[in-house]
Amino acid sequence: MTSSATQAPFDDIRALLQSVPGPDADAVAAVRAREAVLTKPMGSLGRLEEIVEWLAAWQRREVPKVDIVRVAVFAGNHGVAARGVSAYPPEVTKQMVANFTNGGAAINQMCASQDFSLRVYELALDHPTGDITETDALGERDCAATIAYGMEAIDGDIDLLCIGEMGIANTAVAAAIAHSLYGGAPEDWVGPGTGVVGPGLQAKIAAVDAAAKRMKAEGVTDGLEILRRVGGREIAGMAGAILAGRHHRVPVVVDGFVATSAACALHAVNPDAIAHCIFSHRSAEPAHTRMLECLGQTALLDLGLRLGEGTGAALAAGIIRVAAATHSGMATFEEAGVAAKSSD
Numbered sequence: 001m002t003s004s005a006t007q008a009p010f011d012d013i014r015a016l017l018q019s020v021p022g023p024d025a026d027a028v029a030a031v032r033a034r035e036a037v038l039t040k041p042m043g044s045l046g047r048l049e050e051i052v053e054w055l056a057a058w059q060r061r062e063v064p065k066v067d068i069v070r071v072a073v074f075a076g077n078h079g080v081a082a083r084g085v086s087a088y089p090p091e092v093t094k095q096m097v098a099n100f101t102n103g104g105a106a107i108n109q110m111c112a113s114q115d116f117s118l119r120v121y122e123l124a125l126d127h128p129t130g131d132i133t134e135t136d137a138l139g140e141r142d143c144a145a146t147i148a149y150g151m152e153a154i155d156g157d158i159d160l161l162c163i164g165e166m167g168i169a170n171t172a173v174a175a176a177i178a179h180s181l182y183g184g185a186p187e188d189w190v191g192p193g194t195g196v197v198g199p200g201l202q203a204k205i206a207a208v209d210a211a212a213k214r215m216k217a218e219g220v221t222d223g224l225e226i227l228r229r230v231g232g233r234e235i236a237g238m239a240g241a242i243l244a245g246r247h248h249r250v251p252v253v254v255d256g257f258v259a260t261s262a263a264c265a266l267h268a269v270n271p272d273a274i275a276h277c278i279f280s281h282r283s284a285e286p287a288h289t290r291m292l293e294c295l296g297q298t299a300l301l302d303l304g305l306r307l308g309e310g311t312g313a314a315l316a317a318g319i320i321r322v323a324a325a326t327h328s329g330m331a332t333f334e335e336a337g338v339a340a341k342s343s344d
Ligand SMILES: Cc1cc2ncn([C@H]3O[C@H](COP(=O)(O)O)[C@@H](O)[C@H]3O)c2cc1C
Pocket: 085, 086, 087, 088, 092, 096, 165, 166, 167, 168, 169, 170, 171, 172, 192, 193, 194, 195, 196, 307, 308, 309
């Protein structure tokens, strides 16, 4: 036993990451058995059928349901924003949080129109993280506390959690995480984000390069360490929400490029820790495709989205809800008096 005096802030999180429960094989078998007798040709609902199996595995329900959906948006500010790596000024983070509260953002409409609840987690917006080109974004205690705070997104009775973010400059930070974890060239991971071009784009490439070089020079390869040193509070919060979802039978829909970087950090520690996650969409941020490849994931949608805020996740959750309702509501061949397949 480690005594509390010698315990490091990340110890509990590492223990949770290494003790993730596996899928519910009985629930998956029940879904497959029912799928085989529903009034449609086998496999004809394509990926929707896989989604229902995935829900069963992680909700641990033989008949999955998606009645209560929550969207959790984590907001943070970044020291590296001062380097001009975004097309927008850092004040926009706080202003957009107010917009969320007042119901004016894109994610508000997507939640309202689908009857999803929206929670916004403001993470020390007046205290930006350290500039990752020169120093660590967060101390271990601060990062661990933010991950723990993110775990609260799972409280109450929910069937599905969508995670999203708001934080000016966070596509640079997500790129720094990916470049530190997966190597390559900084240009492989840097894109326009909110629309940065010219000198701003060059500054963004230089910042991501410097952050990843710092990790290389210090020999840092651990996912949680990379998250705290070149990541940010909203990304740590999303990592916590993903981890809590797994331990509380709540599957998680991960939004675009920035949200995926939180999954990358966890995946680097334990690849199985994100098996209960689905990736909502392929972001128009070019490096998202490469990031998804590193995780071995295929996103559900490809709509040219490049917003964040959980918007892609909320759209995907609508489809996931329909997949569950279709599976649970359909009649079997026997119930409907429809002739089953005549031959193989
Ligand atoms: C008005 C506005 C609303 C947003 N909603 C999400 N983002 C998105 O853009 C930011 C990341 O891009 P970058 O790294 O280029 O700053 C994040 O806040 C992300 O959620 C927004 C950005 C803006 C300007």
